[in-house]
Amino acid sequence: MALSAEELIEIEQLLADDGADTGSFVELPRRFPQLAWVRCDASDVADQPFRQFPHFDLHLLDGSDHCVRITADPTRATGIVLAKRN
Numbered sequence: 001m002a003l004s005a006e007e008l009i010e011i012e013q014l015l016a017d018d019g020a021d022t023g024s025f026v027e028l029p030r031r032f033p034q035l036a037w038v039r040c041d042a043s044d045v046a047d048q049p050f051r052q053f054p055h056f057d058l059h060l061l062d063g064s065d066h067c068v069r070i071t072a073d074p075t076r077a078t079g080i081v082l083a084k085r086n
Contacts, residue, residue, distance in 0.1 A: 015053040037082070057083040
C-alpha cells in the first residue's frame, strides 16, 4: 500500500517538531503500521533525502518491485527510512 498525501503530511508534521527524537521512531510505526520503517545514521544513506528535518532526514522506500530502493515519488513509497543526523 502506497503512502497517501495525508499520511505524508502527518509524518512530516511529527518530524518537523524540534522535539522530535528517537521516540518518534517508536510513535511513527505505531501510527502507520502498513509502512515499512528503517532507522539508521544519516551517513549510511548516500541518496538525497526526500525531506530534511531538525534531527532526521526522511527517505522514501519503494518496495513494489523485486528489490527495495529509495524513491522520490510518494505514490510509490511503501516504507520510510529515518536517517538520524548528528
